[in-house]
Amino acid sequence: MDMLKILIPIVIAHVAVLVIIILVIKKLLLNDTANAVNRIRQVENEVRKKEEGIRKEIEEHEKEFTKKKSEAEEALQKQKETSEKEVARMRDTVLADAKKESDKIGEQAKKNEERMKVQLLQQMEEKAVDYGADVFKMVISEKINAEMNKEFINELIEALEQVDGDSMTVDAKQSEFKSSHPIAPEQKARMEQLFKEKFKVDVKVEEKVVPELLAGVVFKLGSMEIDGSLLNRFKEAAAEVKKSAKA
Numbered sequence: 001m002d003m004l005k006i007l008i009p010i011v012i013a014h015v016a017v018l019v020i021i022i023l024v025i026k027k028l029l030l031n032d033t034a035n036a037v038n039r040i041r042q043v044e045n046e047v048r049k050k051e052e053g054i055r056k057e058i059e060e061h062e063k064e065f066t067k068k069k070s071e072a073e074e075a076l077q078k079q080k081e082t083s084e085k086e087v088a089r090m091r092d093t094v095l096a097d098a099k100k101e102s103d104k105i106g107e108q109a110k111k112n113e114e115r116m117k118v119q120l121l122q123q124m125e126e127k128a129v130d131y132g133a134d135v136f137k138m139v140i141s142e143k144i145n146a147e148m149n150k151e152f153i154n155e156l157i158e159a160l161e162q163v164d165g166d167s168m169t170v171d172a173k174q175s176e177f178k179s180s181h182p183i184a185p186e187q188k189a190r191m192e193q194l195f196k197e198k199f200k201v202d203v204k205v206e207e208k209v210v211p212e213l214l215a216g217v218v219f220k221l222g223s224m225e226i227d228g229s230l231l232n233r234f235k236e237a238a239a240e241v242k243k244s245a246k247a
Helices: 002-139 142-161 185-199 230-246
Strands: 175-179 207-209 216-221 224-229
Touching: 002 230, 142 185, 142 216, 142 224, 216 230, 224 230
Parallel strands: 175 207
Antiparallel strands: 175 216, 216 224
């Protein structure tokens, strides 16, 4: 019994200590759990804050992207409109240049046509003279032609007699005479005398026979040239016919 009395207090003391230890451990565990829960909550709050920040940043980026996309689309539209205007301007310029070039080509073609007409008329005039000369050769005998040549030269001499030599200055350092037939000696002498009287030049008439002149004589004294040939009269007649045709 004595032993039991001794053990009971000891057991009670141990139980009390154990209860105290359990209470302390529980308190410690409760404190740790509360701290852990608080830390978890802090972490959760921080995560939520970061999520909110990330969400806001994403929203800002989306807004910025939308804004830049809108600006890019607007710039593209303006560029498109500018390009269309530039293309239209270039088209108008090309069309204007093409019209100018077309007008220029048309004007040039008209000038070429007029020039060709002039050349054709000139060729027709030359052909008319050639045909007239050919007809003359076929119709007029050589005897009549020789007599006609004399008459042409006589007409030229008569014309020289009417010239006022004092109003003309002739440099006869160079002289040239062409005739369709040989000039008669008396006609040569009369021409040399007239040159001396009218123009104060002393020349010798030495003709070169050119049958193509048909009749008459052509001579040069320096810068003075006189064409008294039948061929020249044919040319003048063809020119007059051309003038009459234009009128």
